[in-house]
Amino acid sequence: MSTARKRRNATLIGATLAALAIGTLQPTAAASAAPMSQAKTSASRQSPVFGVEEGIARTVASSLLSQQWREQVREAVLKSGEVDLHALTGKAADTAGTGLKSAVAGADRRILSLKGLPARTGSMLRIRLGAQSMRPHLTAASAPWVAVAATDDHAKTLTAYDSQGRRHTIDTSKVPDRPLYIVDIDVAKAHRAGLAVLHEELVAKGLSKPQTRSGALNTTATAGWWATKVDAIEVRDDEEPWFKGAAEMFSLVTGFGLDGKARVDSVDMPYLDYDNTVYYPNQILVNWSNYKYNLADVVMMEDDDGTNYKALAQAITTALLTITDQGTYIPLVNAVLSAMPDSWFTDDPDYVESWYTLARNSSGRLNGARGNGWMTVEPYFVEQF
Known part of the structure; x- marks a missing residue:
């Protein structure tokens, strides 16, 4: 991969796996990733x-x-x-x-x-x-x-x-x-503008909250809020061959908001340029003050030229607005992936990795469901000024 494009790069959401328990996390998560992988092998579509x-x-x-x-x-x-x-x-x-x-x-x-x-x-x-x-x-x-x-x-x-x-x-x-x-x-420029479009659409449909000046989406505690921080991360295959340039990665963090509605928070990861390279971003991944339950899902994507962010946002909102809070945490991945057009699984955006049932107290190394990446995380308290 060349250094010409420092870019591309938020997660596409968790799955309707019924009765997912921590003890059965990896087998179920791997099964949920299968439709995406199979779709990637379908005939290429020219955007x-x-x-x-x-x-x-x-x-x-x-x-x-x-x-x-x-x-x-x-x-x-x-x-x-x-x-x-x-x-x-x-x-x-x-x-x-x-x-x-x-x-x-x-x-x-x-x-x-x-x-x-x-x-x-x-x-x-x-x-x-x-x-x-x-x-x-x-x-x-x-x-x-x-x-x-x-x-x-x-x-x-x-x-x-x-x-x-x-x-x-x-x-x-x-x-x-x-x-x-x-x-x-210019995928970096398109990516930044696209995430803004995605966020605006999610906010308009009540699936996210407006950004505050500090960047924290919603703080409910007077002293601050708990977060999950990424200390280190590596992707083994970022889906980018030499002719595509560097990757532009992003993740979508999903769960149920305080109002009981499904919500999505996009997280830009512009530093993930190269596969097989360990990065130490110290990046906030999840703001737990935004979520009703102590669990969330993360799906990492790689942005490509053909991504239509408005259509992506519409597909996500259409899928998630049909899911209601049943009083217990439900992963959301399959519901979103099944709503996506097939073309989004061939190139734009590319599915890279996913992490299921991330908890507020999760720490240490977490391997992705696809076996294509890992990250080490820790709970982190963000103090309010």
Whole structure:
């Protein structure tokens, strides 16, 4: 995975497992994860966002016939790693670059609409080098191809375009030696805006609470509130191959709120860039003052280009508003997963890991139900000023 995208990355919710007891936690949780894993093996679907990106990739490739513009792109990519394509076309020194500006602006608007994001989010399209190992090959004399990262993380090939408009097939099992530009979206920006859209929709439906100035969602104790803090965390496979760049992770924490309604709190995890790497975030994961019961679920997801946050929020709220408090804790995962369109299990967003029946007094290492990650947690009291 390249360092070009420090991003992607809140949990998608717990499951209607009847009569789940702590003693039978792992077998039941693993069974709940199965539908997601099986869905991931279904046929890949090409998202509308990918189609927009591919059209721009072909156009950018053709524009690189101009030596002056090609050099400007090369210098920008080598300097910044990831370049705002709209801003770059605005600074173009010749017509090959300036001619792209309107097409890029139109594509940005289309992508925002497809992802359910407001227009104020700004430009989306970015261009970057496919991998850091390509840097020595990106010389002034080189003629880079341009591609879009495949929507399927397990794709065996990518399609790239040269400046003559010809298509080339690239084997994804190894990083190419020749320079390759990847047209992508600013997933970090989209992710931040998307979580805001998700939160606003959840608040509107009574499934979450507005953020306070301090960031704590709801404090009921005068002296503070109890939380679960993540001390260390590792993901073995973040579902991101080399051509996708770094991951952008988030988790959804779910349970029953103080009003007896199901609730969801999104937790951004922007530091989880690499798999097989242990991180020590000291991050608050659960604010227990928001929950009626001493149990909650966590599902970790990896955000991808095609995620429509408004549709995601609508699916979650539709599923959870049908579940009522029966006077005892009920995990919520299966209810949510069954409401999701199949396409959300193929790429956007990707299911990474889940933790069931997390308690306020949980501590130590907790292995995920999927066996794809672990975290060490501890109870933590957040004092009120």
